[in-house]
Amino acid sequence: MIPIVGLVVGIVLGLVFQPAIPLGLQPYVPIAIIAALDAVVGALRALSEERFDDRVFVISFLSNVLIAAFMVYLGDQLGVGAQLSTGVIVVLGIRIFANAAAIRRRYLHA
Amino acid sequence: MPEENSQETPDTTDVEMTKVVITSGEPQGDESDGSPVSAEDPQAGANDVEPSVGAKRPRRELDKRTLSVIAGLLVGVLAFAITVQVSQDDSSQDFDTLRGAELAEMLKSIDASNQRLAEQIEELSATRDELKADTSNTAKAEKAARQRADALAILAGSAGAVGPGVQITITAPAQAITASVLLDAVQEMRDAGAEAIVINGVARVVAHTWFADDDEGVRVAGRILQPPYVIEVIGDPHTLQKAVTFRGGLADRVSARGGTVEVNKRESISITALADELEGQYARPAK
Structure with missing residues (x-):
């Protein structure tokens, strides 16, 4: 219940305020979003398998975001920012798809 | 929903649950490559910690509640970030996401086209000046011709x-x-x-x-x-x-x-x- 409330409140706040993302954060936000999405889809899968834990979700969410942001930062420092962020997005995308596939198998048996 | 689940299962059984999950997660791993890793790894980490904290029950209950609130908050933050990012892409140009090399390339091409356009401007303004001069010459010639025509008209008696x-x-x-x-x-x-x-x-x-x-x-x-x-x-x-x-x-x-x-x-x-x-x-x- 609380996550759904959080979801709605977040969307509404984003739509209402429409803040400009600070320049320094701009490269990190898209990657962080993908990483967070990965954590959320993972949590949905855990939920479907009835082994969801808030603590695990919070930690994986935060660590995912931090690691993703750090990798982008590192890539920028090494001069391979574009490639590394592409790599990070590919890996996270694969995980998101895989988790979604697991959920799909459980509920749709397909 | 997740809160109820976690609250219903006591800490002791929680460990068993997760153990079962781990075993059950393996066959799924075969189907979906490394997918379970995302969910399992952190879960496994959590399992390691749980037994040590499991001794203090009331504190964990409190933690669970605050944790679920934090989870909700994080989802909210994610939704917020996505919304902001999406609207950002709508409003601003795509240069934000470009990297230095691409920007330099772009700048170069813009510089080149800028130069081209400047040359074009120069050419066109030269042509315009020429045409202007032509026009003024034509106007002068026309004026002279008219004066001459007037003078001739007086001489020829065709004008008062x-x-x-x-x-x-x-x-x-x-x-x-x-x-x-x-x-x-x-x-x-x-x-x-x-x-x-x-x-x-x-x-x-x-x-x-x-x-x-x-x-x-x-x-x-x-x-x-x-x-x-x-x-x-x-x-x-x-x-x-x-x-x-x-x-x-x-x-x-x-x-x-x-x-x-x-x-x-x-x-x-x-x-x-x-x-x-x-x-x-x-x-x-x-x-």
Whole structure:
């Protein structure tokens, strides 16, 4: 219940305020979003398998975001920012798809 | 929903649950490559910690509640970030996501096109200046041509004329003034720089005007004129007056024939009579 409330409140706040993302954060936000999405889809899968834990979700969410942001930062420092962020997005995308596939198998048996 | 689940299962069973999950997660791993890792790894980490904290039950209950709140918060933050990012992409241009090399490339191409456009501007403004000069030249030529046309129109008697001049009135008995006297008078005026001449207000004297004696007076370009002859001349009044009154001139000749000549300088003489148009029958412009 609380996550759904959080979801709605977040969307509404984003739509209402429409803040400009600070320049320094701009490269990190898209990657962080993908990483967070990965954590959320993972949590949905855990939920479907009835082994969801808030603590695990919070930690994986935060660590995912931090690691993703750090990798982008590192890539920028090494001069391979574009490639590394592409790599990070590919890996996270694969995980998101895989988790979604697991959920799909459980509920749709397909 | 997740809260209920976690609250329903005591800590001790929680460990068992997760263990079961791990074993059950393995076969799924086969189907979906490394997918379970995302969910399992952190879970496994959590399992490691749980037994040690499991001793203090009330604190964990509290933790669970705050944790679920934090989870909700994080989802909210994610939703917020996505919304902001999406609207950001709508509003701002795509340069934000470009990296240095791409930006440099872009800058280079923009510089190149900038230079190209600057050259184009230069060329076009040169062309424009040329055309402008042409236009002003054309305008000047047109103005000159018009002035010339006006001057010629006055000379040809196809336009009226206004200007300073003299009015010469010749009064004499009938037949005393012949065509040759009038022609001489006109010639004198022309010598004195007359620009437009009209006799009796009706006969405009131009290049092809002819004079002939007639029983009733003098025929000027077909019109019969009778004394007194009033010759209106546009030109320098002083010179014109001298041309009439000099010794042996028009005035003397007319008085020798028993007439009088009166010359009046005028500030402004208006000649409205037009000469008959000459239709060139033989002469054509030479090329």
